Amino acid sequence: MNGLTQLKCVLVLEDEPLIAMDLQWALEDAGIDAVTARNCPEAMDAIKNKSVDGAILDVNLGKGQTCENAAMELHRLGLPFILNTGDLDRSGELLRRINAPVVAKPTPSELVVERLLAVAAERGANQSRIDI
Amino acid sequence: MENTGPFAGPDAFSGATGLLFEQAMAQTRMAVCLTDPRQKDDPIVFCNRAFENLTGYGSDEIIGRNCRFLQGPHTDQKQVSKIREALKNQSVAVVELLNYRKDGSSFWNALHLGPIYDENGELKYFFGSQWDVSEIHLAQAEERNAKAMAREVSHRLKNVFAVIGAIVNITGRSMDAPEVSRKINQRVQALGRSYEPTLDDAFLGTIEVGQAVRAVLAPxxxxxxxxxxxxxxxxxxxxxxxxxxxxxxxLATNSIKYGALSNDTGTVEVEWRQDNDRHHRGSLVVCWRERGGPPVDGAPDEDNGTGFRIVDTLLDHLDGTLERKWEAEGLQAEIHFPIGRAG
Known part of the structure; x- marks a missing residue:
């Protein structure tokens, strides 16, 4: 699809298992491996230990937990990611802090994946890739 | 009773001005007091009847005390410090703070205070007017609650629709029918979007058509x-x-496949208005006008028809209609939908 910026392995941080599964399958349909995480520590683990090169993050993960730490780590590593949330009204401040493209829930999973690929491609065009 | 200030006696105000002032102060429902900043601890030297009614104290319990006796455990000290600043700078301030009556009950007090100078320009009194704004506070709190509740419901609804979408996709894929599941999902999600932006004022019992139209068509x-x-x-x-x-x-799905949204330049006009149908019933009319798409040669056939068949049946149940005219410049459609049967 995007020769240079095709992602190989994408992290899905999502506390709702059905949505995680749907996104995982949509990624696999696009020829991308998926690693799922249900909470932020799991996501941090995945970012450290698997060679993740992009991510789709749910913002509010239940019990007041958010994806903020994982998002900041992805920023630090310069990896492309998007936020997938239904809570645009209440998370305004948090979303501004994280400062990443947002896809409003519900959006069909294949469009979420498309958006991530577009973000990755844009980045690939603007900067050379960072070696990890 | 010892002399606590110039208002202790009936001669406090002299002349016609004084008489008018006293009558006005006695009659106004605005609670008013004056304090004397030249005395130690800036005591209240005058209060009117409304002030007694508001606070539940008699004037004999009020005169001579500093206003802070109305404060209590939940009075916001930030507001109190604004008062202190104003007193120090001899400036005007308006603050809202929680005050307490003699019986211990509390009320929201919109307090306006400012300096009063004598003819020589010397600070003589501080003037304070207080207004019970508890009801406004209550209404604001209720509105905030209602809004927070609407946002919570809206958030949950979106999540429910997201999960439904996931279930449909997963089922479709596992049964090897991804095309079917995609179509189901598009319709379900369109339905979800039409309600989404309207939750905030759903308590009005009606929904704004334009918001729903925009939300459905945005994607x-x-x-x-x-x-x-x-x-x-x-x-x-x-x-x-x-x-x-x-x-x-x-209509949008059809347009993306065959109509004005299938190329890079076509446009669709969507117009909605209220009208009367031929039986003089109120009717909601939504017009859909495509232009600039590929030339149209009659109605498209194949699977697309299914979508319109669903819609025709649905509208028929509700005494509505969808007229479609396949003009050369693009599809011209009109939805008619009876509303407000009661008249």
């Missing part, structure tokens, strides 16, 4: 500018929204 015009919205703040019954949402979804 079909990601860059903006291809779909032109012409309508006003017309509202309608919530049950009209599902039918209109699904109909617009079918």
């Amino acid at each position: 079909y015009d990601p860059e903006g500018g291809r779909i032109i919205y012409l309508g006003n703040g017309l509202r309608t019954e919530p049950n009209a929204i599902s039918a209109i949402g699904l109909t617009l979804h079918e």
Whole structure:
């Protein structure tokens, strides 16, 4: 699809298992491996230990937990990611802090994946890739 | 009783001005007091009847005390410090703070205070007017609650629709029917979107048509500018929204496949208004006008028909209609939908 910026392995941080599964399958349909995480520590683990090169993050993960730490780590590593949330009204401040493209829930999973690929491609065009 | 200030006796105000002042102060429902900043601890030297009524104290319990005796455990000290600043700088301040009556009950006090100078320009009194704004506070709190509740419901609804979408996709894929599941999902999500932006004021019992129209069609015009919205703040019954949402979804899907949204330049005008049908019943009319798409040669056939068949049946149940005219410049459609049967 995007020769240079095709992602190989994408992290899905999502506390709702059905949505995680749907996104995982949509990624696999696009020829991308998926690693799922249900909470932020799991996501941090995945970012450290698997060679993740992009991510789709749910913002509010239940019990007041958010994806903020994982998002900041992805920023630090310069990896492309998007936020997938239904809570645009209440998370305004948090979303501004994280400062990443947002896809409003519900959006069909294949469009979420498309958006991530577009973000990755844009980045690939603007900067050379960072070696990890 | 010892002399606590110039208002202790009936001669406190002299002349006609004084008489007017006293009568006005006695009659106004605005609670008023004056304090004397030249005395130690700035005591209250005058209060009117409304002040007694508001606070539950008699004037004999009020005169001679500093205003802070109205404060209590939940009085916001930030507001109190604003008062202190104003007193120090001899400036005017308006603060809202929680005060307490003699019986211990509390009220929201909108306090306006400012300096009063004598003829020589010397600071003589501080003037304070207080107004019980508890009801306004209560209404504001209720409105905030209602809004927070609406946002919570809206958030949950979106999540429910997201999960439904996931279930449909997963089922479709596991049964090897991804095309079917995609179509189901598009319709379900269009339905979800039509209700989404309307929750905030759903307690009004009606829904704004324009908000629902825009929300349903937004995904079909990601860059903006291809779909032109012409309508006003017309509202309608919530049950009209599902039918209109699904109909617009079918029109948009058709347009993306064959019509004005299938190329890079075509546009769609969507207009909504209230009208009377031939039986003089109120009717919601939504017009859909495509232009600039590939030339149209009659109605498209194949599977696309199915979508319109669903919509025709749905509208038929509700005494509505969807007229479609396949003009050369693009599809011209009109949805008619009876509303407000009661008249």
